[in-house]
Amino acid sequence: MIGSHPEFEHIPTARRPEPRRSRSTRNSSKTTPLGRHFAINACLAPLYSLEGMHIITVEGIGNCRRGLHPVQERLAEAHGSQCGFCTPGFVMSMYALLRSSKQPPTKEQIEDSLAGNLCRCTGYRPIIDAFGVFAKTDDSLYTASPSESANGKAICPSTGKPCLCRNETDVNGNESSLLSSVKTYLPSSYNEIDGNAYNEKELIFPPELQLRKIMPLRLNGFNGVRWYRPLKLDQLLQLKSCYPEAKLIIGNSEVGVETEFKNAQYGVMISVTHVPELHTLKVEEDGLRIGSAVRLAQLQDFLKKVIAERGSLQTSSCQAILRQLKWFAGTQIRNVASVGGNICTASPISDLNPLWMSTGATFQIIDVNNNVRTTVAKDFFLGYRKVDLKDDEVLLSVILPWTRPFEYVKEFKQAHRRQDDIALVNAGMRVHITEAEGNWIVSDVSIVYGGVAAVPLTAGKTESFLVGKKLDYGLLDEAFNLLKEDIPLAENAPGGMVEFRSSLTLSFFFKFFLYVTHEMNTKGLSEGLDVANMSAIQSYTRPVTTGTQGYELVRQGTAVGQPMVHLSAMLQLPNFPLGSLVSSSQKMCPVLTILGQLDSSKKRILGQLSMMGRFLHLMSLLVLARSLESLWQTPMIMQKLLQIK
Ligand SMILES: Cc1cc2nc3c(=O)[nH]c(=O)nc-3n(C[C@H](O)[C@H](O)[C@H](O)COP(=O)(O)OP(=O)(O)OC[C@H]3O[C@@H](n4cnc5c(N)ncnc54)[C@H](O)[C@@H]3O)c2cc1C
Ligand code: FES
Known part of the structure; x- marks a missing residue:
């Protein structure tokens, strides 16, 4: 990764050994920090893959002896840790976000960065409240006394409306708090050694690593396992010709699961994270060229930039992929998982493969003799986790074509949970509408579903039926009938919930129809939508979470019933x-x-x-x-x- 980026990388992880800070670097926050911080899952990061990187762990950023980091401190104070199992993960996600943000993050960014962290105990309110103080927001929300409205009533910092959330004392002298989540933030560093404020000790990228020259790697592991890290495409192809069966690794988010949980064993592994030719991100005349080793988080940033520069007409496909990526796993996975890894895994529930297929993307494949061939995404997936790639071939890049005027692309995904969950059914749909003899008709359409078979399925009969027709409500019944034939789900189909998943295939298409109808209507070329249907065309955006917990404080002369920080919280934050x-x-x-x-x-x-x-x-x-x-x-x-x- 270092070879492909101008900057070095810091990899904050939960529970990983921290390289010792050298004397010269300790407390030297004045030095300009180099590098970018990424939160990743320690359990899916092979040690070899981190060579040359600075690993920051939850123990490294602060502990009870040296002082807790403000992120740790806040979580403890806001009662965001109970059993403490999830706590290091939350801390490191927040830490990585803060270290990688030039500006204070927004509340949305904070919540997005925590999407890959699950907590069973606390509920998420105290955790989100805890980190809210780091958001770029109205400081008055985090002061003890809520502001007052014109009539003298307190204004709730959460809702902005008059309320009773100010602490009150009842007739019996008991303190009652109806808004425990909004409190003054009083730093309470737990320093037993030197008592310095923590920000004096922020970790920097180790100078030793800055000077380190990136080298190709050949490492021997247990049981004869070999790990190679080439630095050029030539070296990769040479290795592939020597070891055709070698496993290519990028983010390891798929291979790691295979080896950890499915007993898969690979004797030779080639990490292609440092091969610059696989990291291409280029705007070209006919579309975008996306290298197979490009990480999904990188792709998100790139797509945002391209959409902003090119406008919406040419980028309908880019927008659909960007929207789909929002619900793809969590930040920690998107920080490592690659475009090529997702494609070559050929998972039937891949969120992106139906989109590559429906957008008309093509894949460039290179063999060990440097021959490059191109295949359309639609022909690439041959069977369950089987792709059109020989042992002596490597996926080089993806070409995503620009969309034309009146060409619309839409993504769909339904899972049990919005974030960090795999799809029950997903889909990618594209239609191109052109004018013929005064009518606006479908000239080209592509409808592809994932999660319904061993490979993403194309609704071929429905597509043929729609071509040449005017897209209107009269087509829907026949289209639904054909869709049922195109996407059959047997009663015993793997994944279960057959009726629900079948109905999803139809409702996705209906939503797509409404979306396109609405888009054409905005150009005055189609009738408008019923108000009742308008909500179906909007992509889901989750509002920022707000929540309060109301309870009565009854003093009984003991700690019972009091909202006190539990003692073990301070111990859990650096480590469980x-x-x-x-x-x-x-x-x-x-x-x-x-x-x-x-x-x-x-x-x-x-x-x-x-x-x-x-x-x-x-x-x-x-x-x-x-x-x-x-x-x-x-x-x-x-x-x-x-x-x-
Ligand atoms: C917690 C979690 C959540 C997830 N959520 C989602 C989700 O919401 N949606 C979804 O679709 N997937 C999801 N996944 C699956 C996974 O993240 C993706 O498939 C990921 O994109 C794989 O990329 P990688 O770089 O980690 O692949 P790796 O594990 O490194 O490699 C995967 C496979 O691709 C092959 N490969 C990689 N690059 C090439 C190349 N250039 N040429 C030939 N072969 C190559 C490898 O040899 C290997 O067989 C999730 C996984 C986890 C662990
Ligand atoms: S799982 Fe989050 S505190 Fe227990």
Whole structure:
């Protein structure tokens, strides 16, 4: 990746070892930071693929000893962490967004950046509230006292309307808060060592890595696995001719799942992330040229730019792909997953393949002898996860043609959940309407569905029926009948929910019909839509989340019922506490001494656990170990730390 970008990359991940900060770089935030920050999923990032990059982990950005990072601090204070399982992921997503934004991000950007993070406990309100303070927004929303309206009533910072959300004291002296989520932000750094404000210590890109020359890699792993990283297309083709069966890797978001969960094994892997010829992003006369190794997040940025420059007429396909990418996985996946990886995986539920097919995209393929051939996307998918690519061939690029006047493209995806979910059914549809003898008729149409068969299916009969006809309501019944024939779903079709999915295929087409009718109507070439149907043509945009939690605070002289930050939150934010069994030859054994450097809070935890162990008459003692580099080291280190009687 470094070879293909002018900048270096930082890869923030949750729970990964952090390279030590050198003395010269520590606390030197004045140095201009180089590089871009990407949040990625640590579990899908092979260590080899990170060579030359700066890995920033949740432990690295702040901890209880050096001080929590403001992102960590906010999450704890706003009650955004309960069991703490998801917490490192949320922290790193937010951290990466802040580090990669030149301006404070908007609330929409914050929510988008968290789309790949799931939490089972807290609900998302406290998490989103916690990070809201980093958004470019009205500061008054985050002050303790809501502003007042003309009649003296408090204005709710959330809704902007008069309300009772100001804290009040009832007749019994109990404090009642109807808006717990909006509170003053008081930084509460948890510094046991030097007490510096955290922003004095923001991590920079290590100078050692700035000086590092990018080299081709040949690494040997366990069980004879070999990992190559060529730096040029020539080198890649040479490797491919030596190892035709070698697995190409880009984002590893597909291969990683295959090897982790499906027991797939690949002896030779070629990472093509540093091959510049596969990273092309070019505006050409006949369309866009998109290199196969281009990452989806990069493609999003590029499409936005092209659409802004070229206007809507030529870019209907670009707009459809951009809209589809919004609902493609989450940020962490889009930061690594590539265009070519998605195409060559040929998943029946790929969100992009129906669109490449319907837009008339073509694929350029190169073989080990440097011969380049072009195939239309429609002919590329041969069967279940099978594509028209020989062992000695590599997908080079995709050509996405410009759209013509009166040519409309639309994307569809229905999943159980909007974000970070795979499609139940998806589709790409395109129609070109031209004038013939005073009538505006369909001259070309393409309707492709995903999630309905082993490969994306083209609705051939429906397409033939529509060509040459005027697109109006009278066509719909026949088109629906033909669609049912084109896209049959057997009762026992894989994926189930057959009736629902069948109805989706029809409703997608109906929406497409309404969309095109509306577009033609805006040009005065078609009748208008019923008001009742207008909502069907709008792409879904999720409003920024707002929410409040109302509850009564009843003081009982204890912490019970009070909205207090729970103690373990501060420990969860840098890392989730690890548990390990330490065996003992005697029962009821107390911990006599703790060897090594543990701060007081850890000693307290160990002490409490020791008491608990005695109380429960357990043969073994559960020890919580924090800040240890890896799980598998824990038992060994804890044996050393504890002197057990
Ligand atoms: C959490 C999660 C969510 C996801 N959500 C979605 C979703 O919403 N929609 C969706 O469609 N998919 C989704 N996916 C699937 C996945 O992200 C995509 O298929 C992704 O685009 C694959 O790209 P990659 O670079 O990671 O591929 P890799 O895993 O690196 O490679 C995938 C395959 O492509 C081959 N390949 C790659 N480049 C080339 C080339 N140039 N020439 C020949 N072969 C090549 C590789 O050899 C390999 O077989 C999701 C995956 C995960 C893990
Ligand atoms: S899963 Fe999010 S705090 Fe438990």
